[in-house]
Amino acid sequence: MSLGSKTIYGVLWSIGQEMSSKFISFFITIVLARLLSPAEFGLIAMLSVFIAVGNSLLDSGLSSSLIRTPEVTQKDCTTVFYFNLAGSLVIYGVLFFSAPLIALFYHQPVLKNVIRVYGITLIINAFFVIQQTLLVKEMRFKTMTMIQLPSVICGGILGIVLAQRGFGVWSLVWMGLLNPLISTLLHWWYSAWRPVILFSADSLKKHFNYGYKLTLSGLIDNVYQNIYTILIGKFYAPAQLGFYSRAESISQLPVGIISSAINKVTFPMFVKIAHDKEQLANVYKKVMLQVLFWMSPSLVLLSVIAEPLFRLVLTDKWLPAIPYFRILCIAGIMYPVHAYNLNILKVKGQTHLFLKLEVIKKVLCVIGISCVFPFGIYGLLYFQLFFSFFGFYINSIYSVRFIGYPFLKQIEDILPTLLISCSVGLGCYLLDQYLFDAFQFNDLFRITATAAAYFIGYLGFGFLVKLSAVADFRYILQGRS
Numbered sequence: 001m002s003l004g005s006k007t008i009y010g011v012l013w014s015i016g017q018e019m020s021s022k023f024i025s026f027f028i029t030i031v032l033a034r035l036l037s038p039a040e041f042g043l044i045a046m047l048s049v050f051i052a053v054g055n056s057l058l059d060s061g062l063s064s065s066l067i068r069t070p071e072v073t074q075k076d077c078t079t080v081f082y083f084n085l086a087g088s089l090v091i092y093g094v095l096f097f098s099a100p101l102i103a104l105f106y107h108q109p110v111l112k113n114v115i116r117v118y119g120i121t122l123i124i125n126a127f128f129v130i131q132q133t134l135l136v137k138e139m140r141f142k143t144m145t146m147i148q149l150p151s152v153i154c155g156g157i158l159g160i161v162l163a164q165r166g167f168g169v170w171s172l173v174w175m176g177l178l179n180p181l182i183s184t185l186l187h188w189w190y191s192a193w194r195p196v197i198l199f200s201a202d203s204l205k206k207h208f209n210y211g212y213k214l215t216l217s218g219l220i221d222n223v224y225q226n227i228y229t230i231l232i233g234k235f236y237a238p239a240q241l242g243f244y245s246r247a248e249s250i251s252q253l254p255v256g257i258i259s260s261a262i263n264k265v266t267f268p269m270f271v272k273i274a275h276d277k278e279q280l281a282n283v284y285k286k287v288m289l290q291v292l293f294w295m296s297p298s299l300v301l302l303s304v305i306a307e308p309l310f311r312l313v314l315t316d317k318w319l320p321a322i323p324y325f326r327i328l329c330i331a332g333i334m335y336p337v338h339a340y341n342l343n344i345l346k347v348k349g350q351t352h353l354f355l356k357l358e359v360i361k362k363v364l365c366v367i368g369i370s371c372v373f374p375f376g377i378y379g380l381l382y383f384q385l386f387f388s389f390f391g392f393y394i395n396s397i398y399s400v401r402f403i404g405y406p407f408l409k410q411i412e413d414i415l416p417t418l419l420i421s422c423s424v425g426l427g428c429y430l431l432d433q434y435l436f437d438a439f440q441f442n443d444l445f446r447i448t449a450t451a452a453a454y455f456i457g458y459l460g461f462g463f464l465v466k467l468s469a470v471a472d473f474r475y476i477l478q479g480r481s
Helices: 003-035 038-046 048-059 062-068 074-106 111-118 121-126 129-137 141-164 169-190 201-235 238-272 277-304 306-313 316-347 351-395 399-403 407-436 443-464 468-477
Strands: none
Touching: 003 141, 003 169, 003 238, 038 048, 038 111, 038 169, 038 201, 038 238, 038 316, 048 074, 048 121, 048 201, 062 074, 062 129, 062 201, 074 111, 074 121, 074 129, 074 201, 111 169, 121 169, 129 141, 129 169, 141 169, 201 238, 201 351, 238 277, 238 316, 277 306, 277 316, 277 399, 277 407, 277 443, 306 316, 306 443, 316 351, 316 399, 316 407, 407 443
């Protein structure tokens, strides 16, 4: 196979690996959602921004620098390991002493102890970041799956047992601690790398100079991604935040699978061909269209079957989350395209441009959020939907310079997939509402029949108009270039 097809094959194979752990995690979440209240999920969601910011500071973009470096030495790895470990202790200390202020901000006294315990995950994560980075660099997906599955399963079992015994929000906290703890042990078991007594200021400077701009970008993005959680948690009841966070987490299931595959496959693969502009553009286009070909219908279908899906798997108490869920599904369609355009800048070493774009986007976001906040949660959600498409334009500004793939050409390539997925989705929504629901078919039948009709229609139109992603996928299955 050609490098383009190999890259697509790697992404699809990685997606398959990710799906196993993500769907197990999803099943665990369903069980917990039945046992716990929306308010208890809302309490954990209030802490998400602080944990996300802590993890961004912990990495400092050094992992990306290690992946990008052709020859990584023991000095490089050990230096980054000790830097991350020391940083995790400092960050946790700040979080520990800030816990009372966070609880006061949200008017939830229970959060003080919750965040002090839950924040320990930052320290645990620091112990396996190097092993994880090396596995990604070597593209050892099978090993990563053998680490992910036991971690998710064991953490989930503990969470379910504690929820059944009435531990409430603490069942989510202890589950969140056991998962990375087992992951750490397994990373050390499967990886041959071990730290030694060695620290190099020169090595740290080299990787930090590349990574700190990515860290700042990550911090800005994490704050933005969680700004809705902060605002809803501050000005609305925990149950409302629980509905929003559950809608977001379920809508992010296919997005999470795809994004993880993107980070594992495309970045190290793009690095290998970074100096060949034409080949990089060709591989970029193939992967983008292939991922969008599967991502778009998945999210549109989820939005179509939202009502019977939520009622069947989460029970009626979660039905208020459906409108949020539908908007977030559509907003997530463009995520892979965003990620690919930004990955080009990382591959080319243009981290200052990466940071520049993040600053521009987030300034515009803050202005937009300030304008729509008086319109409540729906104002925030519809703005998030709008900006998911507008942000694509901003992220693609430098694509023409580095790979010769301008914004309008990207739109021309992705538009047929978007039009087909949305058109078929509208038809299936009408079918579900005016036939299946009108005749009071049960939820399982509605989900199954609508999904079958959707993918028959979507794939049928895809073959009919000869989408390039269809041809590429067929070549991959046949083992050709």
